[in-house]
Amino acid sequence: MNEHETKADETLDPADWNELRALGHRMIDDMIDFLARLRERPVWRSVPEEVKQKLREPLPEEPQGLDRAYLDFIENVLPYPTGNLHPRFWGWVKGSGTVEGMLAEMLAAGMNCNVSGFDDAATLVERQAIDWLKQLLDYPIEASGLFVSGASMANLIGLAVARNTKTSRDMNARERSDLLGKMVVYGSQEMHASIDKAMELLGLGRSSLRRIAVNERFEIDVSALRSAIVEDRRRGLSPIAVVGNAGTVNTGAIDDLDALASLCEDEMLWLHVDGAFGVWAKLSTTDRERVSGLSRADSLAFDLHKWLFVPYEAGCCLVQKPDRHREAFAFTAEYLPPVRRGPSAGGVPFAEFGPQLSRGFRALKVWMTLKAFGRGRLARMIDQNLGQARYLCERIDADPRLEMMAPLSLNVVCFRFVDAALSAGELDRLNTALLFELQEDGVAVLSQTRLRGRVSLRAAITNHRSRREDFDHLLSQIVKRGPVIAARRNQEIRFE
Helix, strand or coil: CCHHHHCCCCCCCCCCHHHHHHHHHHHHHHHHHHHHCHHHCCCCCCCCHHHHHHCCCCCCCCCCCHHHHHHHHHHHCCCCCCCCCCCCECCCCCCCCCHHHHHHHHHHHHHCCCCCCCCCHHHHHHHHHHHHHHHHCCCCCCCEEEEECCHHHHHHHHHHHHHHHCCCCCCCHHHHHHHHCCEEEEEECCCCHHHHHHHHHCCCCHHHEEEECECCCCCECHHHHHHHHHHHHHCCCEEEEEEEEECCCCCCCECCHHHHHHHHHHHCCEEEEECCCHHHHHHCCCCHHHHHHHHHCCEEEEECCCCCCCCCCCEEEEECCHHHHHHHHCCCCCCCCCCCCCCCCCCCCHHHHCCCCCCCCCHHHHHHHHHHHHHHHHHHHHHHHHHHHHHHHHHHHCCCCEEECCCCCCCEEEEEECCCCCCHHHHHHHHHHHHHHHHHCCCCECEEEEECCEEEEEEECCCCCCCHHHHHHHHHHHHHHHHHHHHHHHCCCCCC
């Protein structure tokens, strides 16, 4: 009797489905309890050293079982998140997620679809969700679209299509290389760092990226942009694209998108808009006209996991010319022939619109979010955050101990604690120390930036759980702690 006749085949499915069902129900209950009690927790706390040691344990050689793995998760992972779920988390620009999105992620993982273009429901869900997003943003319905990990990848895709649109498939390698070496892309000094990365990955190099001066509201100076284009053409270079900002990460500034679109039409340039979070002002009853030029962008990058409250990761790139989009990423292979029948005869070959062949079912959490809440409720959350930003600014303006560091553009509030007795450098160190105290004590999480050389505290309000009393609590803690930190300036205690 040979080995194949004596040894039974194994599977990773459970031996007892009812035991697994009970543990699965417990997991859902525990996570819902965790989310329901967020306000009882500190916003953030550092991972203790003993937990870090446990999370450095060697690879298990033998099964430990799902019960043990889940216990380790409850004890060593769940208590130490980034904190962006919490109502007083306003650092960087991070989304707060929803219970509905969490459950959608579980359903998507259960289906385990590779959404690359098969004849399956997942492909149709992605197509429908992208169509809905185009409707929400008033973007041309005939445009192509793709779900990606986030706006960084969406920016890369948009600029890749721009680059390839300006080259010909008939070029030989030498001609193409010469042209790539002359290509120039433009954007404001406030552009996101992902644009620099995209330039490197696309072979254009950071030296081919022009950062144009901004005005007092941190928006691109369109006149300076036009002059830069003229000068580069005079030098024999080839301008190809402009990156417009719909909500900069530093201050939330929105470039004049209509002016940029008109300039690009005049100069025959590609307009790519980085709208990571700011595009969702389009849902607002008060600020939607700020982003009226979105529909004129040749390509548009944005996130769903920031200000549309979908769990990470969920970004999207839309492109006005589907043929150009597909040409930039289409491929052929013997193992992927075009067919008209069978499971691989899908109607939307998403893998040919981006760099990934293996693609998760990101679309389901977007689709379920839009179905669960609808345009109306999501729009009310956007308006609520915008109103909270205005409220925070009013409170800051009314207190002489606080100072605005940039005009409010959207939902990002930049400010600092001030003390007339301190030098500029001491104020920078004080506000840095204040930031860390608030974070490390679990009071609130802000982030910081430098605006015109000075340290600024920065609250990016994309949190559907925040209430006005949360902002009152933040400011009361700042004006309470600021003088205590300032008093240290004559002691041998460093601010940092």
